[in-house]
Amino acid sequence: MPPRFQLGAHRGVSPTNFIIRCRVRPQRRFASSSTETPEIYDVVCVGGGPAGLSLLAGLKASPATNGLKVALIEGQDLQKNRLQKDASLESFSNRCSSLTPASVKNLQEIGAWRHVHASRVQPYQEMQVWDGVSDARISFDWESARTPFIPRKPNQPTTIAYMIENANTTTALLSRLEELGGVDIFSATKVDSIELGTDTQQLDMSSWPIVSLSNGKTLAARLLVGADGANSPVRTFAGIPSRGFDYNRHGVVASLQLTGPGWGGLEHKIAYQRFLPTGPIAMLPLPGNMATLVWSTTPERAAILKSLSSNDFVAMVNAAFRLSTTDLEYLHTLSSGQEEEIAWREKHTPTNERSLPQRVSSVQAGTVASFPLRMRHADTYTGERVALVGDAAHTIHPLAGQGLNQGQGDAAALFRTISHAVSTGQDIGSTLALESYNEERYAENNAMLGVCDKLHRLYSVESGPLVGLRSLGLRAVDAVGPLKGFFMGRAAGGA
Amino acid sequence: MRSSRSLYSLRAIRQSSFTNSSRSLRNAPVARIAPVQTLRHSSSTPNTNTNKTSTSPPPTPPNSSVDPTEVTHFNALASSWWDPHGPSRLLHLMNPLRHTFISRCLNGTPHTSKAPSALPTENKLRYLDIGCGGGIFAESAARLPTTASVTAIDPTPSVLAIAESHKRRDPTLTSPGRLTYLNTSIEHLPIPQKPQEDAYDIVSVFEVLEHVSAPGPFLEMAMKQVKPGGWLVMSTIARTWTSWLVTNVMAEDVLGIVPKGTHEWSKYVNEAELRAWFLERGWGRIGNEMRAQGVMYIPGFGWKEVSGSEEWGNYFFAVRRPVEQ
Numbered sequence: 001m002p003p004r005f006q007l008g009a010h011r012g013v014s015p016t017n018f019i020i021r022c023r024v025r026p027q028r029r030f031a032s033s034s035t036e037t038p039e040i041y042d043v044v045c046v047g048g049g050p051a052g053l054s055l056l057a058g059l060k061a062s063p064a065t066n067g068l069k070v071a072l073i074e075g076q077d078l079q080k081n082r083l084q085k086d087a088s089l090e091s092f093s094n095r096c097s098s099l100t101p102a103s104v105k106n107l108q109e110i111g112a113w114r115h116v117h118a119s120r121v122q123p124y125q126e127m128q129v130w131d132g133v134s135d136a137r138i139s140f141d142w143e144s145a146r147t148p149f150i151p152r153k154p155n156q157p158t159t160i161a162y163m164i165e166n167a168n169t170t171t172a173l174l175s176r177l178e179e180l181g182g183v184d185i186f187s188a189t190k191v192d193s194i195e196l197g198t199d200t201q202q203l204d205m206s207s208w209p210i211v212s213l214s215n216g217k218t219l220a221a222r223l224l225v226g227a228d229g230a231n232s233p234v235r236t237f238a239g240i241p242s243r244g245f246d247y248n249r250h251g252v253v254a255s256l257q258l259t260g261p262g263w264g265g266l267e268h269k270i271a272y273q274r275f276l277p278t279g280p281i282a283m284l285p286l287p288g289n290m291a292t293l294v295w296s297t298t299p300e301r302a303a304i305l306k307s308l309s310s311n312d313f314v315a316m317v318n319a320a321f322r323l324s325t326t327d328l329e330y331l332h333t334l335s336s337g338q339e340e341e342i343a344w345r346e347k348h349t350p351t352n353e354r355s356l357p358q359r360v361s362s363v364q365a366g367t368v369a370s371f372p373l374r375m376r377h378a379d380t381y382t383g384e385r386v387a388l389v390g391d392a393a394h395t396i397h398p399l400a401g402q403g404l405n406q407g408q409g410d411a412a413a414l415f416r417t418i419s420h421a422v423s424t425g426q427d428i429g430s431t432l433a434l435e436s437y438n439e440e441r442y443a444e445n446n447a448m449l450g451v452c453d454k455l456h457r458l459y460s461v462e463s464g465p466l467v468g469l470r471s472l473g474l475r476a477v478d479a480v481g482p483l484k485g486f487f488m489g490r491a492a493g494g495a
Numbered sequence: 496m497r498s499s500r501s502l503y504s505l506r507a508i509r510q511s512s513f514t515n516s517s518r519s520l521r522n523a524p525v526a527r528i529a530p531v532q533t534l535r536h537s538s539s540t541p542n543t544n545t546n547k548t549s550t551s552p553p554p555t556p557p558n559s560s561v562d563p564t565e566v567t568h569f570n571a572l573a574s575s576w577w578d579p580h581g582p583s584r585l586l587h588l589m590n591p592l593r594h595t596f597i598s599r600c601l602n603g604t605p606h607t608s609k610a611p612s613a614l615p616t617e618n619k620l621r622y623l624d625i626g627c628g629g630g631i632f633a634e635s636a637a638r639l640p641t642t643a644s645v646t647a648i649d650p651t652p653s654v655l656a657i658a659e660s661h662k663r664r665d666p667t668l669t670s671p672g673r674l675t676y677l678n679t680s681i682e683h684l685p686i687p688q689k690p691q692e693d694a695y696d697i698v699s700v701f702e703v704l705e706h707v708s709a710p711g712p713f714l715e716m717a718m719k720q721v722k723p724g725g726w727l728v729m730s731t732i733a734r735t736w737t738s739w740l741v742t743n744v745m746a747e748d749v750l751g752i753v754p755k756g757t758h759e760w761s762k763y764v765n766e767a768e769l770r771a772w773f774l775e776r777g778w779g780r781i782g783n784e785m786r787a788q789g790v791m792y793i794p795g796f797g798w799k800e801v802s803g804s805e806e807w808g809n810y811f812f813a814v815r816r817p818v819e820q
Contacts, residue, residue, distance in 0.1 A: 040666050067640055204663040222665075423598075424591035425635030425642075427665060432579045432587050 037218075038197070038210050041071045041184075042428065043418070044221035046191055046211070046234050048074030050097075050166065051390030051407030052227025053173035057110045058415035060180040065419050068428075070183050071219055073211070077188040083117060083171040089287055092120070093165040094253040094367040096292045098271075098284060098401035100161050103408040107172070111179075115172035116164065122286050123159040124269040128355065132276040132325055133462060136471030137355070138478040142485075160271075161401070163284050163292065169404075190214040194224070194237040207384055208429075209237065223429040224386050225414070227407075230376060232392035238383040244376035244395065247456065249279050250302035251371050251398055252295040255364040256317065261289050263354050272357040273399075274321055275459035276328065279373075280399050281320045283357040291357070293317060294398060301332050302370045312338040313368060314360045322351050325462065373397055375453055377446060382438045385429035387414055394445050397452045406445055413440045562708045576629030576657050583629070586702065589790065589798045589809075590631050593701060593730065594639070596788055596811045600726050603783050619643035623695040623720050625681055626703035630658035630674075634665070636699075637674040644672050646695070650680040681716045694722035700729040704764050711772070718778070721816040727778075728813040730790075733765045733806060766805045766812060773814045784815035 107113040130137035197205025209224040226234025269285035279296030376395040390407030421433035575581035627647035637645040687694040779785025789804025
């Protein structure tokens with residue numbers, strides 16, 4: 001795995017703001033609750049983010065599973081968060097993701113990709129990654145990654161990944177769900193509680209999660225899907241521990257306007273990432289002259305960056321790709337006036353502008369924000385009548401842009417598991433039926449979490465032999481085309 | 496599953512998991528006819544006495560297919576039947592493959608105009624599951640959207656109680672007529688008088704053949720329950736040198752822990768014997784109306800279809816009742 005680009009799956013906050021009243025220890029509910037008899041569903045998905053929506057669209061798009069009775073619960077208003085049809089191409093959300101070709105293929109297969117606002121999607125063909133301490137550099141593009149003397153195959157991809165606003169992805173998935181129909185959507189509805197059902201004379205629902213909603217409805221779930229973000233109430237209900245740590249880093253995001261469309265023009269877009277000891281800074285291309293920023297740094301520096309005037313913030317972003325780490329350290333100690341200070345220092349720092357992202361000219365108002373970086377992994381993705389997808393199962397360092405793609409991979413795998421269970425008459429909520437989902441996804445996600453964590457640690461080192469070694473490694477990979485191709489293939493989500 | 500068991504047949508696994516009950520079972524005096532003989536020369540008529548009491552074990556008629564020691568054996572297994580990591584785990588894991596096999600049988604048979612009753616796809620299917628145990632197959636068949644009803648029978652009262660209790664956990668299964676358990680054996684089931692109407696589209700006999708005293712008469716009774724154009728589907732284990740080595744030579748001759756000649760191994764039925772037996776009775780004479788598929792449990796990968804392994808291991812076998820019979 002090479003260092004890949006940041007996504008901004010900036011899902012620092014859970015997509016659904018629940019009132020958490022879930023009981024960790026399952027308790028049987030007797031006559032305590034006087035609510036109506038719960039309505040029985042095959043799949044109840046809590047959370048209308050990209051992973052949950054992708055799963056539901058997959059279930060409804062397939063003849064094998066579209067007979068399932070399915071509900072979606074989302075705390076926020078799904079309609080209000082939709083991307084407007086006439087949205088301006090001069091303005092982009094600061095929550096963007098880098099979708100791998102594998103994720104895009106999945107979205108195509110479930111019929112959602114044709115609903116995206118294509119003019120707001122930016123494929124990129126090249127990545128430039130370098131070490132902020134030693135300047136060792138690696139570039140990724142499919143042309144330099146090929147094996148020498150073997151002619152390029154016509155079907156060989158040229159696109160590394162696609163930059164897309166998260167709102168664009170979810171809007172496309174919602175449009176697809178509306179087109180397919182058959183999903184009971186409870187939007188702007190919170191989950192009040194999740195409890196296990198009761199054993200009556202006729203039915204033993206003691207293994208079934210009963211979800212009580214803020215609108216007074218109760219749903220019984222054959223399979224309860226937790227697509228409800230890093231603080232997943234569904235995971236809490238299932239009693240599945242999630243382990244990990246905080247990086248003591250924040251990701252600063254912003255939507256930026258550049259002085260041009262990039263050195264490769266509109267047809268050859270380039271993504272840039274520089275590893276600084278405080279964390280990587282990435283500039284990812286959007287349509288036209290727009291770009292999105294993800295800058296991982298300490299919480300203190302993030303606070304300073306967010307407090308700066310637009311001009312000083314723009315100067316700091318330009319400086320972060322150009323000046324030395326010593327200069328940057330000093331600049332973060334100033335409360336203002338970075339613009340002038342940087343202008344003077346840049347005069348004395350020789351740079352090759354064509355190897356750097358084009359200069360930022362302005363920052364879109366109201367888009368500078370930050371979120372804490374965490375690493376979390378649930379002990380398992382499945383329990384009896386429970387499955388976790390996306391951030392509910394894992395939270396990853398954004399340096400490789402894999403968070404949202406992992407969620408899409410989860411959704412596709414869970415769909416396959418459910419589909420096989422339905423066609424062979426298995427109870428889709430049974431732990432036996434769900435086993436294959438956990439087997440397929442856990443190890444793969446765990447490996448990706450580990451790689452990104454190690455990269456973060458490797459590049460946090462400012463001096464000493466490690467800097468030399470990592471630079472040597474980067475240069476070695478850069479020099480060997482097929483090796484680079486292997487890394488790029490893995491990063492693209494393919495085999 | 497422990498890898499040392501990988502090459503053993505499913506039957507062997509079951510026995511080794513339950514050494515105690517298996518031992519008492521092996522020591523019990525059991526009258527038995529060799530399966531080959533039974534299959535070839537069976538002439539006994541099934542008992543049509545329909546003395547059905549659903550809770551107490553049915554009285555065992557003199558020529559019953561039910562082996563009383565087997566009933567005891569499965570009583571001991573009952574409580575762990577639905578434990579996904581219990582001794583029935585291999586059966587649970589095998590279950591999806593049964594459906595794949597049945598689908599292949601149904602899809603591989605052209606529904607000609609000459610065969611009006613031959614499972615038209617718009618009509619839902621009626622299943623009879625003989626020896627349903629805790630209901631692993633019966634439940635899954637009843638859940639399929641293409642299923643009209645499942646009748647599942649078993650002579651062991653305690654496993655059937657487990658099946659009934661587990662059924663209550665799924666509202667789909669408790670809808671009236673969807674899944675009916677009967678504590679009975681095949682000879683107590685009424686023989687359909689108008690097979691076109693009241694017989695079953697699919698009669699399943701999974702992992703049962705190796706537990707009955709006389710497979711020939713047993714299968715003849717099962718055949719009467721199949722609708723013309725319907726399928727009799729079964730699974731069992733071939734009598735092989737591996738299973739023979741483990742159960743006969745080791746246990747009886749070398750270790751001497753079991754009296755000679757009492758072994759279950761002789762109940763195993765080979766695929767070729769079944770094939771010949773059904774052909775003699777006019778079933779499965781056309782093309783793909785008789786099918787077999789060997790399956791193997793490979794640790795780390797689960798159950799896999801292995802073509803040709805029907806000759807020496809676990810296998811599925813299906814035969815179609817001729818439309819005009």
